[in-house]
Amino acid sequence: MPSLEDELFPSTPGKFKIDRANTMNRQFHRCFASTSTIRYFTASWGGIQWEKQIRHSAQIHRSNGMSVLVTGAAGFVGSHVSLALKKRGDGVVGIDNFNNYYDPSLKRARKYLLNNQGIFIVEGDINDARLIAKLFDTVAFTHVMNLAAQAGVRYAMENPHSYVHSNIAGLVTLLEACKSANPQPSVVWASSSSVYGLNEKVPFSETDRTDQPASLYAATKKAGEEITHTYNHIYGLSITGLRFFTVYGPWGRPDMAYFSFTRNILQGKPITVYRGKDRADLARDFTFIDDIVKGCVGSLDTSGKSTGSGGKKRGPAPYRIFNLGNTSPVTVPTLVSILERHLKVKAKRKFVDMPGNGDVPFTHANISLAQRELGYKPTTDLATGLKKFVKWYLSYYGYNHGKRCKLDLFIY
Numbered sequence: 001m002p003s004l005e006d007e008l009f010p011s012t013p014g015k016f017k018i019d020r021a022n023t024m025n026r027q028f029h030r031c032f033a034s035t036s037t038i039r040y041f042t043a044s045w046g047g048i049q050w051e052k053q054i055r056h057s058a059q060i061h062r063s064n065g066m067s068v069l070v071t072g073a074a075g076f077v078g079s080h081v082s083l084a085l086k087k088r089g090d091g092v093v094g095i096d097n098f099n100n101y102y103d104p105s106l107k108r109a110r111k112y113l114l115n116n117q118g119i120f121i122v123e124g125d126i127n128d129a130r131l132i133a134k135l136f137d138t139v140a141f142t143h144v145m146n147l148a149a150q151a152g153v154r155y156a157m158e159n160p161h162s163y164v165h166s167n168i169a170g171l172v173t174l175l176e177a178c179k180s181a182n183p184q185p186s187v188v189w190a191s192s193s194s195v196y197g198l199n200e201k202v203p204f205s206e207t208d209r210t211d212q213p214a215s216l217y218a219a220t221k222k223a224g225e226e227i228t229h230t231y232n233h234i235y236g237l238s239i240t241g242l243r244f245f246t247v248y249g250p251w252g253r254p255d256m257a258y259f260s261f262t263r264n265i266l267q268g269k270p271i272t273v274y275r276g277k278d279r280a281d282l283a284r285d286f287t288f289i290d291d292i293v294k295g296c297v298g299s300l301d302t303s304g305k306s307t308g309s310g311g312k313k314r315g316p317a318p319y320r321i322f323n324l325g326n327t328s329p330v331t332v333p334t335l336v337s338i339l340e341r342h343l344k345v346k347a348k349r350k351f352v353d354m355p356g357n358g359d360v361p362f363t364h365a366n367i368s369l370a371q372r373e374l375g376y377k378p379t380t381d382l383a384t385g386l387k388k389f390v391k392w393y394l395s396y397y398g399y400n401h402g403k404r405c406k407l408d409l410f411i412y
């Protein structure tokens with residue numbers, strides 16, 4: 001029988017001790033920032049004690065291990081990847097700005113779990129060049145896993161500047177630090193399936209055109225692919241960009257459809273199901289978090305070295321882009337039916353024509369390149385993955401046999 005921690009963080013085989021009482025005592029407040037202003041929390045950093053914690057967290061506990069700076073470490077993918085790396089003995093230091101795009105208490109809960117495993121998360125923004133430089137002064141990171149980003153396709157119409165802030169300006173600040181670091185780290189970062197935009201050729205291959213983004217979000221991710229290319233070309237940074245396909249699972253993002261549908265279904269509220277042209281169902285190549293974690297770790301393991309020093313390229317370095325999908329698209333109405341089955345509650349569907357807000361009708365990944373180069377092989381179908389998500393959701397938000405439990409807020 002799987003342990004509680006395996007259920008909470010299924011991507012991390014083995015035993016982590018988790019304080020059950022504390023991780024359960026949490027209430028959900030809101031989905032994401034209701035105004036167009038994202039709050040970026042600033043925190044103080046530096047000092048002997050702080051540096052000691054960073055070094056301790058970055059310590060490697062296996063031969064040929066790596067020390068990885070994970071940005072967005074309190075985020076969905078970031079927290080899972082950090083734990084998986086730590087678990088196998090790599091050194092991990094996290095950074096996260098804990099913004100309020102969605103309920104920050106969920107990010108705090110993830111941080112709490114990571115802290116319990118000896119992972120230190122710096123509260124700060126990747127736009128803070130002094131902070132990033134300080135981190136590189138303190139630790140010679142072998143790898144950077146950049147998962148800090150402004151996510152969400154439709155929110156880009158509400159708050160376009162937050163996408164430029166994190167996905168472009170923040171990325172450049174981070175790459176500047178990487179290029180100047182000695183030794184330079186290898187960089188793996190999160191792009192998105194949304195770069196395929198209006199591409200109609202299926203399944204989507206890495207060589208397909210990506211010059212027709214349908215949202216500003218997609219445009220900033222595509223810009224990231226071009227920006228990282230220049231750092232590879234000029235400075236010799238080893239770069240791997242991962243095009244994630246609608247990642248879902250336990251500890252996921254409340255702004256995503258599977259998560260908000262679950263909440264509404266349980267609360268007896270209607271859910272809005274978008275439909276495409278001629279009332280066609282929309283479909284996504286939903287990919288389970290454990291599979292994504294394997295793809296991220298495989299990318300770090302095969303990244304190859306950066307070749308620059310003193311800010312100068314000394315030879316060609318790897319530049320790679322991979323699809324990380326499931327190769328098995330599922331329609332949104334089917335997603336809803338699976339949730340109904342797992343929740344044992346009927347959804348109140350409201351069908352609406354897809355608004356022109358950046359959505360694309362379908363995604364479908366060709367993963368043969370990742371399979372060949374990374375040994376990437378997704379193993380979780382949507383029904384199985386959603387079952388794990390629902391189980392986590394019910395325990396995290398304190399549902400008990402259909403009834404909402406009254407729980408205290410957890411104070412960190």
Ligand SMILES: O=C(O)[C@H]1O[C@H](OP(=O)(O)OP(=O)(O)OC[C@H]2O[C@@H](n3ccc(=O)[nH]c3=O)[C@H](O)[C@@H]2O)[C@H](O)[C@@H](O)[C@@H]1O
Binds near residue numbers: 191193258273274332
């Ligand atoms: O893979 C990706 O590239 C992207 O996947 C997701 O974006 P999306 O696929 O739009 O995921 P959801 O927001 O969860 O939407 C899933 C599907 O549900 C539909 N949907 C969404 C919300 C809603 O209220 N109703 C509804 O039918 C959407 O149109 C879409 O077809 C993430 O939110 C992005 O951050 C990520 O980069």
